[in-house]
Structures are given as C-alpha cells and as structure tokens.
Amino acid sequence: MTSPWPKQVVLCDVSPRDGLQNECKAVGTPQKIALVQGLMHAGLPRIEVTSFVSPKAIPQMADAHELMQGITRKPGAELVVLVPNLKGAERALACAPDELNLVMSVTGSHSQANLRMTPEQSFETLREVITQTREKVKLNVSLSCSFGCPFEGHVQAEQVLHWVRQFNALGVTGISLCDTTGMAYPSQVRELVEMVQSLAPTLRITLHFHNSRGLGLANVFEGLRAGVTHFDACTGGIGGCPYAPGASGNVCMEDIVHALHCEGIETGINLERLLQVSKDLGELLEHPLSGQVVYAGPRSRTYAVKDVARQAS
Ligand code: COA
Ligand code: ZN
Secondary structure (H helix, E strand, O other): OOOOOOOEOEEEEOHHHHHHHHOOOOOOHHHHHHHHHHHHHOOOOEEEEEEOOOOOOOHHHOOHHHHHHHOOOOOOOEEEEEEOOHHHHHHHHOOOOOEEEEEEEOOHHHHHHHHOOOHHHHHHHHHHHHHHHOOOOEEEEEEEOOOOEOOOEOOOHHHHHHHHHHHHHOOOOEEEEEEOOOOOOHHHHHHHHHHHHHHOOOOEEEEEEEOOOOOHHHHHHHHHHOOOOEEEEEHHHOOOOOOOOOOOOEOEHHHHHHHHHHOOOEOOOOHHHHHHHHHHHHHHHOOOOOOOHHHHOOOOOOOOHHHHHHHHO
C-alpha cells in the first residue's frame, strides 16, 4: 500500500514571534536568543525569530535587531522575520534574515485592527516592499484570517484566492494560509489548498494553524493529505495575535513532530531535544503550556507495572 503522506516535511517554529508576542510576561533578549539556539540545536529547519513591526503595536518585539544580531547562525536553519511595511523591511534587511514573511490580512476589519490599513493599502505597501527587496532576499506572504475572521466570521475562498493571484504574479516564493483564530476545519483546508494549488502550481504553500478549537492537528493532517509539506507551529503550543479577539495557541510543534514521526514522516527534528526546549519555555513563561507530548511523553515511553501497583495500594 502506498503511503498517503509525503516522505518529508519542513516545519517552521514561530514561537519566538507568534508565541512571545502574545505573552504578558516580558521575555528578555538573552532568553529569546537561548530559545532560538535551543530550537536550532533540536534541528528546526526554519525559525520565525521576530517581527520588525511598530514597537507601539507589539512592544514584545521591540528588540528585533538585538535579537537577530545575538544569534549564532547554524547552516541548514533558516531565519525568517515578519514584516508589515517598508520600514520593517529596511530594518529587517540590516540583520540579514534568510526570508521576509510579509503579512497582510484578507479581511477589512482584522486588517484595520492589526495593521491600521485596508487590505488594498496593505497590498500596495507590500508590492513596494517586494519590488525593492526581491533581488536581495526570499519572500513569503502570510494571509491572515484565510479561514475565518474574529470580526467578520466565515471567509470565502475567493477572498483569499484574489490575493494569492496578485502575489503570485509578483513572483513571491511562497504563501502562508493563516488560520489566525483557529476557525479552519479539515474539508475547508483541503478545498482552499486545492484551489491555491491549481491557481499557482509552483507556489510554495505553508499552512499556519491555531488550535483554538482543537482542530489544529486534524487540519495539519488534511493539509498533508492534500500534498502540503510546509507548516508553522509553536513549541509548547503558545501563540496568538493580540489584535484578534479569541486568538489562542498555535498548533503545538512537539505534538506535530511526534505525530509525524509516528507516521514515518521525516522532519530532521530531534524530539527529545525539542521536548527539553518546551520544558524550559514553560519554566520561563511560568504557566502551563498546552502541548500534550511534553506531559505524556512519546508513545515509546513505558512504565514498570510494579510502580503502578505500589501507587494504587
Ligand atoms: N518598525 C518600527 N516602527 C515602525 C514600523 C516598523 N515596521 N512601521 C511604522 N513604524 C513607526 C513609525 O515610524 C511611526 O513612529 P513615530 O510615531 O515615532 O513617528 C509609528 O510607527 C507610526 O507609523 P505609521 O506608519 O503611521 O503606522 P501605524 O500607526 O498606522 O501602524 C503598522 C501601522 C503596520 C506599523 C502597525 O500597525 C504594526 O506594526 N502592526 C503590526 C501588528 C502585528 O505585528 N501583529 C501581529 C502579527 S500579524
Ligand atoms: Zn498565528
């Protein structure tokens, strides 16, 4: 029987950016550097390190420059940074990231709340960024609220495809379909992915899910089934957009890695090391994280019967 899964997937850990932007506790730059280095040590092939956004909008990312400068690069680990406008792109390029992740929202209400622009203004802003930077760096575009909006509810596929067409014509490397507040469900994922694939067959698709309604891992597997090989996730399942009411944690990186390895899908990630990063992150943030494998252990974990018997007596 042939496997329904790809042989290998590329996971991007977005916990230093999507994760820490949603934490109340201010995390210092040295601790962020340690998190990024820990993720590299665990074998993450891509890490979204930070965002070059207005420090008034997201104070947690105000140290983007120092953070990028403090990281010791590792071959094979790509560093991605999120950018909303030209000022962000200029600040980012000074730190030599491997890729810019340009962000816009497909719904007017979330776009205004998050970026203080209409989607059309955002597109014009990003078009300028693309024109000025495409010779210098790889470019990805993240489309927030691709599966639903906390203000406008369900989002029609055409509302997403419209922007995919525009950005594909500008020659970007990839597009991320972002489920900003965990509204996606598996058949919706499959339909949207198939539509994007037929519209832009050579465009790299990344799926970015939040687990707000418990459908994260189901959506990842539906994406895999549709042939997607790039996914974002957060170690410890942290994360969320401060300008999207109800946004909660991204799908949990170590739970995905565990699930993929169970299916024989290669990630290049050392699960034991990643679990240690998750434990350290939980201690740093001083609250329980939402991942499950970090508590249960991998399915290879076994116990001695005598230990259970002693506890029960
Ligand atoms: N990096 C740093 N500062 C920036 C910036 C950037 N990328 N873009 C704008 N600024 C500064 C301006 O220089 C200006 O500073 P000043 O008040 O000291 O003069 C101030 O921010 C306002 O600039 P303006 O262009 O009017 O921006 P705005 O207030 O309309 O906000 C964004 C627009 C896009 C900059 C802001 O909404 C933002 O950064 N949003 C990001 C939200 C986010 O990251 N959400 C989660 C991830 S999806
Ligand atoms: Zn997100």
